[in-house]
Structure formats: C-alpha cells, structure tokens
Amino acid sequence: MNFEPIIRGVLAGDGRHIGRAISAVERGESSEILRALFERTGRARVIGITGPPGAGKSTLVQRLAQSYRRRQKRVGIVAVDPSSPFSGGAILGDRIRMSEIYTDPGVFIRSMATRGALGGLARATADAVDVLDAAGYEVILIETVGVGQDEVEVVQAAETVAVVLVPGLGDDIQAIKAGILEIGDVFVVNKADREGADRTAAELAMMLDLSPHSPWRPPIVRTVATRGKGIEEVVAALEAHAVHLASGGEGARRREKRIRARLLALLAERFRRTVETRPSEREDWKEAVRRVRDREEDPYSVASRLFDRLVRETVER
Amino acid sequence: MNFEPIIRGVLAGDGRHIGRAISAVERGESSEILRALFERTGRARVIGITGPPGAGKSTLVQRLAQSYRRRQKRVGIVAVDPSSPFSGGAILGDRIRMSEIYTDPGVFIRSMATRGALGGLARATADAVDVLDAAGYEVILIETVGVGQDEVEVVQAAETVAVVLVPGLGDDIQAIKAGILEIGDVFVVNKADREGADRTAAELAMMLDLSPHSPWRPPIVRTVATRGKGIEEVVAALEAHAVHLASGGEGARRREKRIRARLLALLAERFRRTVETRPSEREDWKEAVRRVRDREEDPYSVASRLFDRLVRETVER
Numbered sequence: 001m002n003f004e005p006i007i008r009g010v011l012a013g014d015g016r017h018i019g020r021a022i023s024a025v026e027r028g029e030s031s032e033i034l035r036a037l038f039e040r041t042g043r044a045r046v047i048g049i050t051g052p053p054g055a056g057k058s059t060l061v062q063r064l065a066q067s068y069r070r071r072q073k074r075v076g077i078v079a080v081d082p083s084s085p086f087s088g089g090a091i092l093g094d095r096i097r098m099s100e101i102y103t104d105p106g107v108f109i110r111s112m113a114t115r116g117a118l119g120g121l122a123r124a125t126a127d128a129v130d131v132l133d134a135a136g137y138e139v140i141l142i143e144t145v146g147v148g149q150d151e152v153e154v155v156q157a158a159e160t161v162a163v164v165l166v167p168g169l170g171d172d173i174q175a176i177k178a179g180i181l182e183i184g185d186v187f188v189v190n191k192a193d194r195e196g197a198d199r200t201a202a203e204l205a206m207m208l209d210l211s212p213h214s215p216w217r218p219p220i221v222r223t224v225a226t227r228g229k230g231i232e233e234v235v236a237a238l239e240a241h242a243v244h245l246a247s248g249g250e251g252a253r254r255r256e257k258r259i260r261a262r263l264l265a266l267l268a269e270r271f272r273r274t275v276e277t278r279p280s281e282r283e284d285w286k287e288a289v290r291r292v293r294d295r296e297e298d299p300y301s302v303a304s305r306l307f308d309r310l311v312r313e314t315v316e317r
Numbered sequence: 318m319n320f321e322p323i324i325r326g327v328l329a330g331d332g333r334h335i336g337r338a339i340s341a342v343e344r345g346e347s348s349e350i351l352r353a354l355f356e357r358t359g360r361a362r363v364i365g366i367t368g369p370p371g372a373g374k375s376t377l378v379q380r381l382a383q384s385y386r387r388r389q390k391r392v393g394i395v396a397v398d399p400s401s402p403f404s405g406g407a408i409l410g411d412r413i414r415m416s417e418i419y420t421d422p423g424v425f426i427r428s429m430a431t432r433g434a435l436g437g438l439a440r441a442t443a444d445a446v447d448v449l450d451a452a453g454y455e456v457i458l459i460e461t462v463g464v465g466q467d468e469v470e471v472v473q474a475a476e477t478v479a480v481v482l483v484p485g486l487g488d489d490i491q492a493i494k495a496g497i498l499e500i501g502d503v504f505v506v507n508k509a510d511r512e513g514a515d516r517t518a519a520e521l522a523m524m525l526d527l528s529p530h531s532p533w534r535p536p537i538v539r540t541v542a543t544r545g546k547g548i549e550e551v552v553a554a555l556e557a558h559a560v561h562l563a564s565g566g567e568g569a570r571r572r573e574k575r576i577r578a579r580l581l582a583l584l585a586e587r588f589r590r591t592v593e594t595r596p597s598e599r600e601d602w603k604e605a606v607r608r609v610r611d612r613e614e615d616p617y618s619v620a621s622r623l624f625d626r627l628v629r630e631t632v633e634r
Contacts, residue, residue, distance in 0.1 A: 031617040031621075034615060034616075034617055035615045035617050035618060038612070038615030038616070038617075039612060039615075042612060052370060053369060255610060256606050256610060259606045259609045259610055259616065260602070260606050262609075262616050263602075263605060263606070263609070263616055263619060263620050263623065264589065264592065266616060266617065266620035267588070267589075267592055267620050267623060267624055267627070268585055268588065268589055270620065270621070270624050271584070271585060271588045271624070272581065272584075272585055275581065275584055285577070285580075288580060289573050289576045289577050289580070292576045292579075292580070293572060293573060293576055295355070295356060295359060298351060298352045298355035298356075299351075299355070299576065299579050299580055299583060300348040300351055300352050300355075300583065301352060302580060303580050303583035303584050303587065304348075304587070306580065306584060307584055307587050307588070310584070
C-alpha cells in the first residue's frame with residue numbers, strides 16, 4: 001500500500017487523510033506513516049482526562065476544547081473511553097449537545113477501539129496523538145475511563161493528567177480514587193452543584209495531604225461542566241502544571257519515561273505479532289495447546305520451549 | 318530458593334503455603350511451583366464475576382461462596398477488583414459484613430495487585446487459580462471490575478462469566494454494557510429492589526436479542542445480594558451453563574482458547590522480562606531513549622533495531 005498521499009494529507013491538515021492515518025494506526029499498519037511524520041511531532045500540548053464512568057468527562061472535554069478554541073488553538077480529541085459520546089457510547093442527546101464542536105473545523109475528534117491486541121491500546125493512542133500532532137493540532141485531549149491498568153497506561157501518554165470525580169458516586173469509588181490519586185496532576189470535582197461536593201473535595205485534599213510530598217501540589221478545581229462553570233479555572237490549573245513541568249527537571253524525566261514505555265510497548269507488540277502471524281508456527285501452536293489441554297506438559301515448560309525456538313528461528317530466517 | 322515446602326504445603330491445602338505460593342505468582346517467581354502443581358489442576362469450577370464499580374459484585378461473590386459452601390464445596394476467591402472489600406478497597410463495614418466467609422476455613426480469599434507488568438495481571442490471575450485448584454478448592458470465583466481490556470482478559474480465565482449490573486447507574490453505563498455484553502454467560506441485575514430494575518432487565522434482554530444467535534442464550538437473573546435474594550437462581554444459571562459447556566463442543570473450544578491466551582501471555586511476559594532485566598541493555602536503552610527524545614530517530618525504527626538485536630543476543634548468549 002502506498003502511504004505517500006496519506007502522509008502528505010496529514011501534514012497538510014486534511015481531515016480525511018488524518019482519519020485514514022489513525023485507522024492505519026488502529027490496524028497496526030502505521031509504522032511507515034509514523035516514521036514519516038515523526039519529525040513533525042513533539043509540538044502539541046497533550047492532556048489526559050480520566051475518571052470513572054458518569055463523572056461527566058466528555059462534557060468537560062467539550063468545554064475545554066471550546067476554551068482552547070477561544071485561544072485560537074486547534075484541538076484534537078482522542079476518546080479511549082467506551083462510555084464517551086465521542087466514542088459512540090452515549091445517547092443521541094449527548095451528541096446533539098456536542099454538535100458545536102463536532103461541526104468546528106478546528107476540532108478533530110477521534111475515538112479509539114478499546115479492544116485489540118494486548119498492550120496495543122496504549123501504543124495506538126500514542127500513535128494517534130502523533131498523527132494529530134503532526135497535522136498541526138496544538139492541544140490534544142485524551143479522554144479515558146479511569147479504571148484498570150490499561151487505561152492508566154493510556155493516559156500516561158499525556159504530559160498532564162486531569163482526574164475527574166463527582167460527589168456521591170458511592171463508597172466503591174473511594175478505592176478507585178486511591179488508585180488514580182497517584183496519576184492526577186489536576187483534580188476536578190465535576191457536578192459541584194450536587195450535594196456532597198464539599199465532602200468529596202475535602203476528602204481528596206486529605207488524601208493528597210497524606211501522599212508523598214512533591215514540588216507540585218495537585219490543585220482541586222470544582223466545575224459544573226454542563227453549565228460551563230469552572231472551566232477557565234481548569235485550563236489555568238492545566239497550564240500552571242505545564243509551567244511547572246518546563247521549569248524543573250520533572251518535564252524531562254516524564255518525557256523519558258514516556259519514551260521508554262512507548263519503546264517497550266512497541267517491542268512487546270512486535271514480539272506478539274511475530275508469534276501470532278508466522279505461518280510455520282500454526283502447527284506447532286496447535287500441538288502446544290493440545291499438550292497443555294491433555295495435561296501432557298505444563299504451560300510454563302511449553303512457553304519456555306516455544307520462546308527459545310521462536311527467538312532462534314527469527315535469527316535464522 | 319527452595320520451593321519444595323511450599324509445593325507440598327499447597328498440595329496439603331495449607332493456607333499459609335497457599336498464600337506464599339500466590340505471592341510468588343505475583344512476583345513472577347512461580348514457574349517452578351506451577352510446573353510442580355500443574356498435574357493436580359484442571360479439577361476446579363472457575364467462575365468470573367465482573368461488572369462496573371458499585372454493582373455490588375463483592376456482596377454477590379460472598380453470597381455465592383456461602384451457597385457453594387452449603388453444597389459442601391471448598392471455595393477460593395481471587396479478587397482483581399480494586400474496589401472490592403476483598404482487595405482492601407472498601408470501608409470497614411464491608412469487611413465486617415463479610416466476616417462470615419473470612420473466618421470459614423473452607424474459603425480462601427486472595428486479592429491480586431492490579432498494577433504491574435503489562436499483561437502480567439491475566440497471567441498472575443490464571444496462575445493463582447491454578448494454585449487454588451491444586452490446593453483442592455472446588456469452586457473458584459474471580460472478581461474483577463468490568464471496565465477495560467485488561468479486566469476482560471482476566472475474567473476470560475474463567476469457564477463461565479457472570480456480568481453484574483444495577484439499575485440507574487446512568488446512561489454512561491449503557492456503553493459498558495455493550496462492551497461486556499459479549500463476554501457474559503449469565504447476567505445479574507443486582508439491587509433489583511431499586512427503581513428501574515425492570516427497565517434495566519428489559520434493555521438487557523433487548524440487547525441480547527440483537528446480538529448474534531448462539532445455542533446458549535444468557536439468562537438474566539435479578540438479585541438483592543445484600544438480602545440474599547436470587548442467589549440460588551444465579552447458582553442454577555451458572556451450573557446450567559456448565560452443563561451447556563460440557564454437552565457440546567463449546568467447552569472444549571473455550572478451553573483451547575484459554576490455553577492459547579495463556580501461552581501467549583507467558584511468552585509476552587518472558588520477552589518483556591528479557592528486555593527489562595538484561596544488564597547489557599541498560600546503556601543501549603538510555604541511548605535509545607535519548608535518540609527519540611532528541612528526535613534523531615523515530616520510536617518505530619529504534620524499536621525495530623532493538624528487537625532484532627535483542628533476539629540475536631538471546632540466541633548467542
């Protein structure tokens with residue numbers, strides 16, 4: 001397949017070609033495209049928005065997009081959240097409410113499939129961000145649902161992570177809070193006109209007090225995203241974090257960590273694909289599965305032998 | 318380290334040694350133990366319980382455990398759900414409520430850390446199930462939160478998967494429902510005394526009608542787990558599914574799929590560990606990260622070269 005037109009289209013900011021490039025990314029056929037685009041990346045400001053289902057992340061993302069648009073920034077949105085209206089996961093009403101940004105040519109919205117090869121989602125999201133970055137989107141918002149290790153990896157492709165919570169989601173949410181506490185650079189208590197907002201904010205502040213001290217103390221911002229309240233304060237907090245990252249060594253450390261994670265994900269995916277696609281493997285795999293099934297051999301011994309043989313064959317090929 | 322006492326302890330059903338074996342599993346030091354235990358596995362009935370936070374999964378798991386106990390079955394519980402009281406993620410009250418099963422010597426409860434090496438969680442869960450299986454637990458319940466690809470992989474280590482939903486979790490839940498629809502063999506509408514239970518059950522039935530037909534139509538069971546209502550119906554549905562699996566070719570097909578997924582996870586983890594731990598890699602990694610950071614080379618090209626070199630070195634070692 002000739003990717004030249006797609007690459008040229010992306011660099012020219014053409015929406016149709018950007019969409020095709022991201023589709024290639026999702027299919028894992030993107031390395032040629034990404035190699036070509038790479039030197040044009042690294043300019044966008046990448047922000048992750050995460051939190052449990054029902055926290056109002058998508059509405060907040062829409063409001064943030066509108067705020068950055070007023071600052072003349074082009075905005076890319078990557079929705080990895082299966083419950084997001086951007087991902088097709090919401091009722092028609094949500095989509096109509098969001099029509100303002102859907103029809104804005106300065107906003108590009110793309111949802112990512114949340115199923116696929118192991119480890120592939122974080123890889124695909126990072127690649128989609130690169131495509132939008134190369135296409136000239138200056139602010140890229142990644143929306144993901146903040147439960148599970150996978151989602152944590154996805155959102156860590158961002159420089160700054162905002163964690164969105166709401167009052168009264170029940171005690172079960174406490175545990176999730178604890179889990180995502182460590183990844184939040186900015187905390188948003190959305191639906192802050194609801195009862196319990198003070199308590200949620202106070203609990204959060206207490207948990208942040210208990211966590212290890214670092215030069216950056218994550219601010220807690222209250223919003224009512226449906227009514228546009230508190231949005232500018234969120235943007236201010238996000239941009240303050242960007243200044244913090246740039247001022248000390250933290251920004252550089254995080255960047256290196258992101259690159260390392262990305263290389264590891266690429267290696268793991270390449271390995272997995274090597275295992276899954278080599279035709280000569282197919283008969284051996286059948287036999288390996290049969291041996292474990294019939295309890296002739298344990299999975300550890302089988303995997304160990306397969307690994308050694310696989311590595312050897314890759315070299316001798 | 319000498320694993321002999323642990324292996325003997327597990328086979329004797331000794332709780333302390335079972336705990337140690339699972340800790341070794343979590344640290345990834347378990348292959349020797351699992352090789353030794355493997356021939357004693359494959360006897361347990363493994364059931365996955367998944368659903369969004371707040372659905373009452375843990376209470377349901379407790380009730381199911383009690384029901385199987387009344388049938389004289391020994392029950393193992395593996396909690397991969399960060400919001401589960403079994404995982405330490407809940408308030409004291411939850412733990413007190415569950416004290417009945419905590420103090421029952423016929424029940425073994427173990428929580429798994431939800432963070433760690435990519436792909437490691439599904440591998441570790443499958444291994445923990447093997448340990449409990451070899452230790453003589455006849456029913457093993459895996460509790461996980463049903464959001465995210467990782468959790469889907471975890472729960473697919475089970476033969477039968479029950480998806481737990483509740484009325485009124487909001488529209489955002491619809492999308493999650495759609496995502497986990499395909500993995501549910503049994504659907505539970507918990508907190509069925511709440512308003513909206515009929516609607517939730519009706520919507521679920523409609524979605525199941527729309528999905529591709531298969532010989533097994535997943536039943537929808539209503540429960541109020543806190544009051545023990547509907548539990549026997551859930552057990553009946555789970556056991557009906559076991560009969561279905563045994564009667565046709567579906568059980569064998571799923572078993573092979575599970576073995577295949579497990580071998581792939583083992584291979585991927587071994588590969589990742591090879592990458593991360595080899596001392597000679599460290600300088601090369603630093604250099605690789607630096608090249609990407611300074612935009613001298615794109616991550617795809619760097620990963621490709623690292624992969625080839627890595628595979629070669631593994632052989633020449």
